[in-house]
Amino acid sequence: MSDVFLFGVLPYVSLMLFFVVTIQRYRQRKFSYSSLSTQFLENRRHFWASVPFHYGVLAVLAGHVVAFLAPSVVLGWNAAAVRLYALEITGLALGLLTVVGFVATVVRRLGDARLRRVSTRGDWLLYGLLLLQLSSGVAIAYFHGWGSSWFASSATPWLRSLLRLAPDVSYVAPLPWVVKLHFVNAWVLIGFFPFTRLVHVLVVPNMYLWRRPQLVLWNRRERHDAGAAARRAVSA
Amino acid sequence: MHPTHTIRCLAAAAVLVTAAASARAQDPDVSEETIQFFQLNCASCHTVGGGKLTGPDLKGVAERRERAWIATFVLDPRAVIDGGDPVAQELFRGANGVYMPSVPGLTRDRVEKLIDLLVVESAKERSRFVGLQLSDRALTEADVARGRRLFEGSQPLAGGAPACLSCHTTGAVPGLGGGRLGPDLSDVYARLEGRKPLAAWLAAPPSPTMQPVFKERPLDGEEVLALVAYLADTSAAGGAATPRAGLGFLFAGIGGVLASLVGLDFVWRRRFRAVRRPLVRGTRA
Helix, strand or coil: CHHHHHHHHHHHHHHHHHHHHHHHHHHHCHHHCCCCCCCCCCCHHHHHHHHHHHHHHHHHHHHHHHHHHCHHHHHHHCCCHHHHHHHHHHHHHHHHHHHHHHHHHHHHHHHCHHHHHCCCHHHHHHHHHHHHHHHHHHHHHHHCCCHHHHHHHHHHHHHHHHHCCCCCHHHCCCCCHHHHHHHHHHHHHHHHHHHCHHHHHHHCCHHHHCCCCCCCCCCCHHHHHHHHHHHHHHHC | CCHHHHHHHHHHHHHHHHHHHHHHHHCCCCCHHHHHHHHHHCCCCCCCCCCCCCCCCCCCHHHHCCHHHHHHHHHCHHHHHHCCCHHHHHHHHHCCCCCCCCCCCCCHHHHHHHHHHHHHHHHCCCCCCCCCCCCCCCCCHHHHHHHHHHHHCCCCCCCCCCCHHHCCCCCCCCCCCCCCCCCCCCCHHHHCCCHHHHHHHHHCCCCCCHHHHHCCCCCCHHHHHHHHHHHHHHHHHCCCCCCHHHHHHHHHHHHHHHHHHHHHHHHCCCCCCCCHHHHHHHHHC
16 A cells, blocks of 8 residues: 555655646746855865766766666666676766765765855755665665666666556565665655755756856845844934 | 437447456456466466476365365465464475465455366366476576576567566676575575476566566566576576675775766866966955
């Protein structure tokens, strides 16, 4: 019963939230579509957090998408054991690279009072979900390999059944708990996505190449209020 | 013919066809659903009149045991065996200590239908569940070699199912070994007690993970024989897969991370020079 909810209902709830809230947020609060970068004038530490995390996660996600869209291509590639091993080692290395970048991100954010000040509870919740997703993914790669092959025959048919609006949970219900955790947490992340700074992935700033310069001012409310009080004092 | 009349005739025909179909579905003895259920969930370990596989031959089972006992046992075999029931204990020993799995989606009502099916099939001279009738020919080195290729994936399975290596390993798989989603199959030939039960298992894998994958992409008879030959060979060679392969995989991954970090540092070695360093220096001034 819980499998039916987790793998047959939750995906639709998450997708609904994803599309409705993403569009609504863009219509109502367009300028909140940002990662709220904290790197300006930052030192090397940010490089070792942001670059490994972003390149790692983009490559890992691309691998998941290919396995979903073209499972036969992946199975064809894996027909030779050497190619399978190369793909799996690359996947594990990219997963670990993402974890390294992510841990550096969290350490940096925790270790700097200025960054803690601009971090919301939503950010920390998102970090918790991402940590769960990354660690379960790496655990699957190590303890339940070779995922690049069995994903194509167990997860892809389930995902396709979701697209056909006829969810078939029999493919995923018997899988090990850590694999199910990875799937469920992925749907939770997708549903939570539009409420977080993750929305920045939808607005990759290609326009930076040709748009006119913008001046962005980011003031804290207390200072604004203090300034207003000061102005009132002067005018009085 | 008047169009209204035509529509009435078609509607009457549709009602008759629907009624006939539902009447057939309600017949407990010949329900296609029950036959299908037995085929998918039971036939890989049991025959009706075809001899013992992993589990006993079920021909005449309703005469040997009471229906209530069969239902209780089938609904939760492990509980009945561990509960000390002498008949269940004897069956357990006969299955070489392999617990009969609890079948997902099994209800008391469905068990009753399955028993009805077994009564009907037992009465036949040759049941449809007599079991997989594979060739009895001797298995050769060529079969072992073909089985190895099928297991490792260098020769694709004809039905389009993924290679065994995706989820399983054996002590004979070189390099980083096979997958770790399913169990190590090094001694499966001995564990399932030989050629016939293993072949029946491979012909219709009953495990909940494999069943949905293989029910639409079954192995053909020759593939089953080749894989049986390969697994018999690995079983005779002895020795399970070593955990060293897993550690090798982990160290290769860690090596990949270190190489990536060095690569990223190299690619961006000139970072911060043009804009950021002067700005950072400015903030310190």
